[in-house]
Amino acid sequence: MSVLFSRPCEYALQAVLYLAQKREGEMTSAKELTSKLDIPYHFISKILQDLTYKKLLYSQTGPTGGFALAKSPKKILFLDIVEAIDGKDYKTNCVMGFSECGGEKVCAVHDKWKLIKENIHNMLVSKNIFEMAKEMNR
Amino acid sequence: MSVLFSRPCEYALQAVLYLAQKREGEMTSAKELTSKLDIPYHFISKILQDLTYKKLLYSQTGPTGGFALAKSPKKILFLDIVEAIDGKDYKTNCVMGFSECGGEKVCAVHDKWKLIKENIHNMLVSKNIFEMAKEMNR
DNA sequence: TTAATTTCAGAGTAAAATATCCGAAACTAT
DNA sequence: ATAGTTTCGGATATTTTACTCTGAAATTAA
Ligand code: SF4
Ligand code: SF4
DSSP: OOOSSOHHHHHHHHHHHHHHTSOTTOOBOHHHHHHHHTOOHHHHHHHHHHHHHTTSEEEEOSTTOEEEESSOGGGOBHHHHHHHHHTTGGGTOOTTOOSOOOSSSOOTTHHHHHHHHHHHHHHHHSSBHHHHHHHHHO | OOOSSOHHHHHHHHHHHHHHTSOTTOOBOHHHHHHHHTOOHHHHHHHHHHHHHTTSEEEEOSTTOEEEESSOGGGOBHHHHHHHHHTTHHHHOOTTOOSOOOSSSOOTTHHHHHHHHHHHHHHHHSSBHHHHHHHHHO
16 A cells, blocks of 8 residues: 555645645645545544654644644655654665665665666655646645 | 674575585585574574575475575575565565555655665676686685 | 532543464475 | 475464554643
């Protein structure tokens, strides 16, 4: 089911992109996110709380409350979300499951794997989520 | 810990590469593989049995028995192993966890993700495991 | 000030992935 | 034949990941 990123991370990306489509400062409840994105309520709640704790989101309790991006979507990258949830393991992991993909013990796919990792990194930093959200609206 | 491929698949790749370093037809026991590759004995046994069932390996019981590649390592690709164990989900999966990465609902990272998937495929088919094993020996 | 609505914190459960156990069958060498 | 060594098949156990429950605290509006 999931490639590259954990479930919570995938959900976080979806949620953050959704929030980025709202006008700046508008609060969105976990309830809305769960119905629009089809993610289990308690699960997405936890993830949002986590992102809040990590200062990527801002939250507020009460009837008019919910979650919103903690800063301008122009200043948030996919990489920020991924690292907040999954850490940066994906950079060092070996495709074949050997200990670490450092420099020395070079295998036959090392170069290609390295290139792929660079591409992944590039995918995560090339656009901010403001641009992404704009493209999705169409 | 694991990127792209499942644990069993990672282990399978390691094991097959190890077998490819042996001279053609030589049998290798699960016991040897478990100690050389540091993979749980019962677990690697299961995986090898699975690969045997799927005709990628040949096996034999008894003292001189063990496992060997079912065909020449020049005719085996990483892709063969990956598809045997993990199937071909990695081709259709979405980075963000949406249902499927088809053509229509195009997101902001679609093009980059597509390119990455092509690179992954390329990594899996560009060399046969005979060449890989040769490169590893050095 | 009360009731409704929301996030928050922490524990608990369910499911999936990973790993193990066991007894049998196949084979080899003595 | 017999003992030793191996794979095989299927059940079981453990660990990790995914998901849920519950009760409390914060906020809002009537
Ligand atoms: S060089 Fe190859 S085997 Fe070594 S860690 Fe990187 S991907 Fe794995
Ligand atoms: S286009 Fe983007 S959102 Fe759609 S399936 Fe592919 S990666 Fe996922």
